[in-house]
Amino acid sequence: MNARVPASVLNTADVLSHATQAWNNDITQRISDYITIPCKSPGFDADWHANGHIETVLREAASWVQAQKVPGLTLEVLRLTDAQGKPRTPVLFFEVPAHQHESKQTVLMYGHLDKQPEFNGWRNDLGPWTPKLETGSDGAARLYGRGGADDGYAVYASIAAIQALKAQNAPHPRIVGLIETCEESGSYDLLPYVDALKTRLGDVSLVVCLDSGAGNYDQLWLTSSLRGMVSGTLRVDILTEGVHSGDASGLVPSSFRIMRQVLDRLEDSATGRLLPASFHCEVPVDRLAQAQATAKILGDEVYKRFPWALADCGGSTAFALPTTTDPVEALINRTWKPTLSVTGAEGFPALKDAGNVLRPYTAFKLSLRTPPLVDAVATMNELKKLLEDNAPYQAKVTFQGGGAASGWNAPSTAPWLQNALDAASQAYYGAPCGYIGQGGTIPLMNMLEKGFPKAQMMVCGVLGPKSNAHGPNEFLHVDYAKKITAAVASVIAAHPSSDE
Secondary structure: OOOOOOHHHOOHHHHHHHHHHHHHHHHHHHHHHHHOOOOEOOOOOOOHHHHOHHHHHHHHHHHHHHHOOOOOOEEEEEOOEOOOOOEOOOEEEEEEOOEOOOOOOEEEEEEEOOEOOOOOOOOOOOEOOEOEEEEOOOOOEEEEOOOHHHHHOHHHHHHHHHHHHHHOOOOEOEEEEEEEOOHHHOOOOHHHHHHHOHHHHOOEEEEEEOOOEOOOOOOOEEEEEEOEEEEEEEEEEOOOOOEEHHHHEOOEOOHHHHHHHHHHOOEOOOOOOEOOHHHOOOOOHHHHHHHHHHHHHHOOHHHHOOOOOEEEEOOEEEEOOOOOOOHHHHHHHHHHOOEEEEEEEEOOOOHHHOOOEEOOEEEEEEEEEEOOOOOHHHHHHHHHHHHHOOOHHHOEEEEEEEEEEOOEEOOOOOHHHHHHHHHHHHHHHOOOOEEEEEOOOOHHHHHHHHHOOOOEEEEOOOEOOOOOOOOOOOEEEHHHHHHHHHHHHHHHHOOOOOOO
């Protein structure tokens, strides 16, 4: 048997070599296979259970994990039903016992396998369900396709990190894995599983979540906060059927104009600022300081990384502009300010089919990002009242909530974790760990902090510049993923052996 390897002398070169080989020899292909399967989250595929795509990717992931033969690992697929007896989206749960480690605490590794829908605008040679491995101009490998980076790779990277520790016989605490299939729909199925697993999860002291982003691909990034989300469909009905616009316009108010009036209650269209005071919160001093430090690292790449449209401006061309070009303000705007996006519309014919008809209704799907410290359920209730009350022209205005998930502000980072993150970032990237808030939402983090208030959180991921999760041309930065796999192994190896 190999001699015990203390975490302090873990051979980081061997860890990275192990992670690199795992990705080169196996994981990249597994993710490619995963990309081909349209396992859309149940919020976008009402027939997910009958279609079987979620079942397929979960089973394939479970089979792969078992085939790795990690010493001591046990795995099961958990299935619950709701109060009406309907199946909830399944969860993969694995457990690896502690090895030569005195701590009785647990490391929880998290990821998800459900995906966002296809979206349009993919490059001609790319597609959401067609994986393509490509080397960029910077020499880095990128694997294109829906879900690879967000975040089908998580379960594979987690197991590879554990294997890297086992290869050096490194001591580590007990490790459990929780891989869900409802995250992109707001994780509404997850809490019943967390409740059912409460005793089996144990005393969680560290959460490793591989479902977040990175400010660049040059260092490890720890997510310091996440915005929440409130979603739903706002609909304005003025007629029961469409009528000739020449006959009715000027007398029958446009449902679209009424929609604009209703949204004006919520948002200042000139600035994008949301008007209700309760939707805002103060930015904590430490988060502002981190934003200032991150702005110095990233500079104008904070906003230049987005695919801005090129427009004709008085005979010359120029790119469209962001809300601000100040890097600090840009970081705060996308992480600590509430914002509204219209992500879908209904009631409109296609342009080629649009005749001279005044439409009977207009419906928008709204996505409202809330600051980390704002309660999403309370926001949902206030939003519904704000939008529905006293409708212009007594039109029928309804807001049907689709989901509410509160944001998350990370607890203070313990010295051991901060040191481990910096050491891992230096070892694998040659730069210190960066700290950045993210504008997206991971509902589990808020749940876990309430359930395990003393746990440390390593929330990170591969969603860096132009990776474009949820949109066209999503890609997984393979080289960054190899290093983040190694970094996770090093951080787990640095977990204190004492429970104090």
